Amino acid sequence: MTKDARRVVCYVNQFFGTLGGEEKAGVGPQIVDGAVGAARAVQQALGDAGTVVATVICGDNYAAEQPERAVAEMLALVTAQRPDLVIAGPAFLAGRYGVACGALCAAVQATLQIPAVTGMHAENPGVDLYRRQVYIVQTGGEAVRMLDDARRLVTLGLTLARGEAPGAPAADGYFARGVTHNVVVATNAAERATAMLLDKLAGRPFASEVPLPDFPNVPAPRLIKTLEGATIALVTDGGLVPKGNPDGIEPLNATRYGAYSIEGKAGLDAALYDNPHRGYDTSFVKQDPHRLVPVDVVRELEQRGAIGKLHETVYSTVGVATTLAHSARMGREIAEKLRAAGVDAVILTST
Amino acid sequence: MTPVAVMVGANRIVPAAGIIHPLGNADLSLEDEKALRRRIVERALVALTTEVTRPTVFANE
């Protein structure tokens, strides 16, 4: 092996490892010296740039039924080979195989801190699960162009092994990982916008610089009780906090929320509250917190019997530049607490 | 921010009185402000008891 040649370990399933078909899908992880089965295409694509020192084979059912154990066992086999690069698959449309490829690559990156690449078809469930963490090369649905796919896997893998940054997803043939990173391009945004509009007007293709977000549907719950029997809680993302912000809710990019008692209170005393929210002018709601959290009005409704009960805890966070991930997590956690406390409905005030 | 609420999939949406004072209005007297707050909260209660199948805005009539 030349001095720059990389030690590569491949992972293939029972079929691509020439053990057999579905009848062998239950075999556990095993290792074979050199390149076996589909890994031979990887070796061919590597040429002098690297050597497939070993091939790990694992049955798809074993990988699917006990994923953590399978990955741990495969990882151990990989580690012992001291590789510079791991290439898994390609898995094409085989779902169990694709998910296992993604999982192994993610584990290799995290534990061994060496690059790992895999490849599969766009509809393989492994893509959605692992695209953010793992470089996944896009392949067709079948092994017809195996050598071609192997070449693209190897090219990307060697780039990563050399510590170089890969090209844009379209250029290098991998699925966009959904991460954004500032770069400096050749023309300013105004010029690019003008050019893009002219393309759009002329019916020419153009590449939008921002993917449109896709939010899943949330089924709408039904209020089972009547209002007169219901417990209503108040929640806000407008940043209401007690003076001193005891929970340290961040004024921007919040990751925390607070639970504040209004038990026995007819309203919110402005002197006892504050507001660190940086996304709007908070002077009006500081002057009168009811402009944000309507405790006064809802308490009256409770006293009149129009609603059953005003829940004694107000949940609050700061909703400016909050990540989707943290927003969803906080929402879930608050919802669980409210449900455990017997709350039936929520009025959420958002700024 | 109603369009954002529709987009992210919130099912029951009640437009309020502005970002800086969703349930108030500094230009009104305290009494009128409270009346405004009551009206918006009452609309929220209507929304809570209305069956919906997709993001629905309960707008001011």
Added chain:
Amino acid sequence: MRLELRWSRVEALIAAATTRLVGTRLEIDLEALRALLAADARLTRIRLDLVHPGEQVRIGRVFDVIAPRAKLDGGGHLTVMDGQVQVRDFPGVLGAITKVGHGRTLALDGVAVVATDQQADPVAGSLAVIDMAGPNAALSAFGRTHNVVISAWPAPGTGRPEYLAAVRLAALKAAVHLARTARDAEPARVEVFELPPSPRVPAALAHLPRVAYVFQIHSHQRPTGVDEGVLYGDPVRRMLPTIIHPNEILDGAVLRGFMGRSVTTWATQNHPMIRALYAAHGHSLWFAGVVVTVAQATEPERVRSAFLVAGLVAHTLGADGVVLTKIGGGAPHVDMAQAAAQCEALGVKTTLVVEDMSTDGSAEGMLLFNFPGMDALVNVGSSQEPLVLPAMDRVVGADDLAAKLVGETRATYGTLCGAIEQVGATKVMAEVR
């Protein structure tokens, strides 16, 4: 409307006995300039620093950056009274309210006036910086200009809005003062901006697509102060969309308000979208005109504004396509998207310039809206992305923060003034990988 920008190039900036332009060397009598700016009772103690590209200097507490401009003629009636030339620059804020956008205006290339904010609480706000050397210098125009840095402190009793108005005014005065040195110079280059009234298209060019620009000039997430002029000095508080000539924007009619998220007055004065549309005008498009609008704070106002914008774009300017930019934070995204959606509904194709709003680098967090037809988006980068500010030799404009700012600091792209500009002035882009 024919505007002539007469550019003189500055390659050196020094303190001297008199303020004058000698070839490409700008000499400034700092004491005289200081005295001119100190005449404002709202300010006390004014300090001027000259900072040059390549110096290991970080400018801190940056509030805004102004490009030197001075009208030679054409600003309404520029008269000489009692031997004093009547100021017509930055009308409604510095000069008298008068029409600008035509005639001759002096401009200096290679120099910027940087206004610092000595009153802001560094903990509550994230104050901007400019790096004059190192990897960040190239990310912003101001790492490559000779900068006249103004530090002024509020006089006792001066509230925040008054202080910011005074600081901005001082920077505008300095900008005019410096540009006036070029009045007798032979310009290095002259740019002519001439655009006839929108309907008057010569037959030979009638086939060109008509493209308009919707320019969001302020966001009412924070209402403007009484002294916070944006459009011809008006604080645009209840502004409904309206049409102005692009030359007016290039000639000082529009300034940035006091909230500076990823926008400087400099970028407005050197407006990249207007320049890009002018450059293509008569060749690949007909520049149909500019609609100015503000981002509203309530939904009804936003809806109304969107309809009015679309009407002006489609029915008055007769545009086939429109580009839109925003100012401010997340809520203005929605204003811009609603206006664009209404334009698309009237058959006008849109392209929007957005800021990557993601706070965790995830592509799904980039946008806060999703309307049909919003398929052509250009982004100006992410302000939230981390950026390392390397150690420097000294800090200017932020004495109280110098000990911290001089060393290596972890900041964000948004901290670096001029790296991210919402009107599209820079080449930074958030790439989705």
